[in-house]
Amino acid sequence: MKLLFEKSVPGRKSNYLAPCDVPAVTLPETISRKIPLNMPELSEGDVARHYSALEMRTFGVNDGFYPLGSCTMKYNPAINETVTSLPGFADIHPLQGDKHSQGMLEAAYRAERYFTEITGMDAISFQPAAGAQGEFLGMMLIKKYHEDRGDAARHNIIIPDSAHGTNPATVGMCGWNVVNLPSNPDGRIDVAKLREIVGPDTAGIMLTNPNTLGIFETDVLEVTRIIHDAGGLCYYDGANLNPIAGIAKPGEMGFDCVHLNLHKTFSTPHGGGGPGSGPVGCKQFLAKYLPGLCVQKTPGGYTARNTAAPRSVHSFHGNVLVFLRALAYVMTLGSDGVLEMSAHAVLNANYLMKRLRERFEIINKGICMHEFVITMEKEAKQGVSAKDMAKAFLDNGMMAPTMYFPLIVKEALMVEPTETEGKETLDDVADIFIKLYDTLMANPETAHDYPKTTVIGRPNEVEAARNPRVQFLG
Numbered sequence: 326m327k328l329l330f331e332k333s334v335p336g337r338k339s340n341y342l343a344p345c346d347v348p349a350v351t352l353p354e355t356i357s358r359k360i361p362l363n364m365p366e367l368s369e370g371d372v373a374r375h376y377s378a379l380e381m382r383t384f385g386v387n388d389g390f391y392p393l394g395s396c397t398m399k400y401n402p403a404i405n406e407t408v409t410s411l412p413g414f415a416d417i418h419p420l421q422g423d424k425h426s427q428g429m430l431e432a433a434y435r436a437e438r439y440f441t442e443i444t445g446m447d448a449i450s451f452q453p454a455a456g457a458q459g460e461f462l463g464m465m466l467i468k469k470y471h472e473d474r475g476d477a478a479r480h481n482i483i484i485p486d487s488a489h490g491t492n493p494a495t496v497g498m499c500g501w502n503v504v505n506l507p508s509n510p511d512g513r514i515d516v517a518k519l520r521e522i523v524g525p526d527t528a529g530i531m532l533t534n535p536n537t538l539g540i541f542e543t544d545v546l547e548v549t550r551i552i553h554d555a556g557g558l559c560y561y562d563g564a565n566l567n568p569i570a571g572i573a574k575p576g577e578m579g580f581d582c583v584h585l586n587l588h589k590t591f592s593t594p595h596g597g598g599g600p601g602s603g604p605v606g607c608k609q610f611l612a613k614y615l616p617g618l619c620v621q622k623t624p625g626g627y628t629a630r631n632t633a634a635p636r637s638v639h640s641f642h643g644n645v646l647v648f649l650r651a652l653a654y655v656m657t658l659g660s661d662g663v664l665e666m667s668a669h670a671v672l673n674a675n676y677l678m679k680r681l682r683e684r685f686e687i688i689n690k691g692i693c694m695h696e697f698v699i700t701m702e703k704e705a706k707q708g709v710s711a712k713d714m715a716k717a718f719l720d721n722g723m724m725a726p727t728m729y730f731p732l733i734v735k736e737a738l739m740v741e742p743t744e745t746e747g748k749e750t751l752d753d754v755a756d757i758f759i760k761l762y763d764t765l766m767a768n769p770e771t772a773h774d775y776p777k778t779t780v781i782g783r784p785n786e787v788e789a790a791r792n793p794r795v796q797f798l799g
């Protein structure tokens with residue numbers, strides 16, 4: 326496929342603007358361009374076809390099964406897009422004043438209430454634009470709390486070895502140390518070990534529950550009690566709330582603050598790099614540190630107050646159209662619907678896991694939550710790696726599961742079907758898994774040839790990483 330630059334024809338235009346009827350202005354020398362702008366010259370039709378052709382080469386949730394674990398790639402209802410494109414939401418400016426933003430403020434007010442309820446927290450900020458940024462804000466709240474108590478000795482954050490990579494990265498960004506907490510053979514936190522490693526230098530813990538093996542931490546109340554008794558605070562990584570929303574609340578598990586990934590659990594399309602939303606909720610004693618606008622309901626209407634200015638991780642209310650989608654989603658489902666979403670996510674994962682046990686070794690011994698993890702360690706020794714399996718799915722009309730995560734599982738494939746898939750799809754998918762397993766294991770020497778039907782076959786990943794060609798050289 327040719328690039329737009331290769332299709333360019335000098336002088337060809339797709340510009341229907343009326344001729345300029347205001348005096349031309351010459352820009353100051355300091356900000357004017359020194360070399361002419363090199364843009365492709367094309368008709369509008371050429372451009373439209375180019376992007377449609379690109380679109381047909383990609384794979385998304387609306388094309389087929391997308392089982393990326395730790396991601397929640399579910400179907401996102403189209404009505405959310407209609408809601409967010411209403412001019413009262415899409416075309417307003419944060420500085421136009423409360424009087425002319427009543428609808429948006431009411432939406433923010435409601436979103437605050439729904440998401441504090443779902444998390445069991447007292448206050449929330451919608452500023453963070455991603456889960457990782459939410460983690461960062463949460464850590465800064467904890468840091469400020471210790472600072473204000475005059476406690477400078479705490480610089481360690483305990484993180485289980487199954488954690489998402491952003492957790493230790495965030496702790497590093499805050500200038501703190503990570504203390505690694507090993508898991509038990511059953512994939513849960515080792516509580517005895519936790520008791521040994523807490524101390525006066527413990528600032529807190531970052532915990533994902535269910536953890537990244539899709540296992541619910543049943544000792545969570547004991548864990549949060551141990552941390553609190555040692556003087557630390559408890560942070561809940563709620564990026565994957567899909568199995569527990571409407572059923573269990575981080576606030577009731579003893580956590581002091583939490584972030585959510587609205588672009589995972591609460592139906593904003595993701596995977597293309599954003600925009601996202603990773604709001605942070607916290608208990609009352611931390612609320613005074615929370616940045617962002619706090620909306621209040623008064624007899625005269627809604628007002629927005631910037632409680633913690635000038636501390637901010639984003640301007641104003643964050644990516645408002647993302648929490649608006651989340652609000653539309655939650656209001657469409659209702660509280661029973663949110664609970665059903667979670668219950669079905671867990672049911673679907675367990676159904677698929679049960680069928681895959683016919684062939685695959687699965688890390689989860691009992692029931693799983695919304696996702697489960699396969700290990701291909703044994704098969705890899707016979708020449709079929711997790712990567713070989715993952716690439717072969719692409720020839721079968723489905724996306725690959727997450728591979729090589731979590732890091733504590735060798736040759737991992739992590740599968741999250743989500744609640745929006747029906748039994749027929751799950752059965753088809755189980756058949757594909759089993760068929761591929763049998764095909765690849767029967768001929769391990771051909772296992773590295775997949776995918777065979779995609780536009781680009783198996784790239785040389787080392788070459789692509791070491792010598793990337795990312796510039797069009799004409």
Ligand SMILES: *Cc1c(COP(=O)(O)O)cnc(C)c1O
Pocket residue numbers: 395396454455456457458489491492533562564565586601603
């Ligand atoms: C996705 C994820 C994150 C990071 O969220 P981003 O929006 O990608 O920054 C953090 N923790 C867990 C458990 C996740 O699954």
